[in-house]
Amino acid sequence: MTTESLESFAAEVNSPTNDFCSYVESVLAVLAETPDRPVVTTADGQEISAGEFRDSVYRIARELAGWGVGRGSTVSLLSGNRPEALTARYAANLLGARAVFLYQGMAPGTLARITESVDTALLLIDPDLPDVADSLPALARPPYVLSFGPGPHGQDLLARAARHEPVPVRSAARPEDDWCIRHTGGTTGVPKGVRMPHGPYRDMLAFGSVGAGEPPRFLACTTLAHVAGNIADATLLAGGSVVLQHSFDPGEVLAAVERERITHLWLLPPLIYRLLDHPGLAGTDLSSIRRITYGGCAASPARLRQAHETFGPVLFGGYGQSEAGHVTVIGPDEHRDLPPEGQATVGRVIPGVEVALHDEQGAPVPVGAVGEIRVRSGQAMTGYWKQPGRTAEVLRDGWVHTGDLGYLDHQGYLYIVDRLKDMIIVVGGHVYTGELEDLLLTHPAVAHCAAFGVRRADAGEEVHVAVVPAPDRPLDLERLRDFVTRHKGAMYAPTGLHLVTEIPLTPVGKPDKKRIRAALGA
Incomplete structure (x- = not known):
């Protein structure tokens, strides 16, 4: 680290011309009010206080500045659900740098192309993800690599940051600066980088995505690189706390809900179904839950009604896109009135x-x-x-x-x-895969499914569906095809029905239809 780097860093973040208060500064101000309060519980059960979390952000910011990170630069992060996935991102954003989230489920080659395309100045990697961390630095060749702890690639960021004093600094970010570049799921090719500016993101967090009432306690059981990270930000801004899990496991989620008195969850619809089907659900104390937010893919009305009856009036759904932001919301009372069959609404347009x-x-x-x-x-x-x-x-x-x-x-x-x-173009019209999936999810023998088109030699398309059977439910494929014909007509009847044990998902949790086609040879 050079003296010039620190001087430049101090001049930028303490500039009197920057009167914009970023989301990071807002969160840090909340943490400063009660420094002894636990705000993060790691997947291993370690508690981190508000003061420790805040100090970590400042220390990491000073270390990153020494590597040339500042306003307009890019810091790419490959991390599991560990505290540094938040503190390092906050530090980068505090310096005015944009963060780029690298999803664990993507192939190393794709991650390398993303890392190079966004002009990564510094790559931060999690040594606990050796399968990807071992290959990515060599493939992407960023200027600098640091590691969240001791590891074979790059110096130990945490050890280096610990040498700095946690001196508070102001954010260098402006409202129009990108706080992150979030890449689309990549189901149709190399992911596109969606630019997200600071101003709208701060306003979105202030909108109240965790609701009113007592401070929330959020269980992050899906990747912090996506929606769970946004809800973690909103939770900390609301004076709440975050409990981390490495990944989603229905039994572990239920145990954590009871043990940690979890109030808030973010889940994809298929993950809600797995909770509903878990044998330990009936014996779990769910009384602490105030809000289960879901989205990301189509949901079964019947299963949402079941979730409403099981968890109570706590479901919040909606529709949004990385490109468009949050668009609609559907609240608890509306879930009570969902039809038993057909399609579930994603709600009304938000103000x-x-x-x-x-x-x-x-x-x-x-x-x-x-x-x-x-x-x-x-x-x-x-x-x-x-x-x-x-x-x-x-x-x-x-x-x-x-x-x-x-x-x-x-x-x-x-x-x-x-x-x-x-959309599948068949003889006679268009087949909407979402409608077909919604219908199949109403069948008692179907736990999960994904519909996709397969091109024929004559350039036309056929309807195919990968189906995961419900536990202990015999599934007759011909009867299932007849079920579709009876409800949607012959045009929707699948040419191919494929029994599978699971539906592969993209890193952001949507059915990966490219992988499904490849696995089935379709």
């Missing part, structure tokens, strides 16, 4: 967001008709990183063209039908 639906020619569609969902919102991305052509395709006249198909009913509830790219 400050506009939604319009248009057909293929760009004309508005009437209520009840399917069209592409367009969104205008202050939370929308500013564009894709270094991809002006793709940005121009998606972001037009202030509207995000989501690529999702849906419709609005007369009460203003939005329903998601499919992704434009997932």
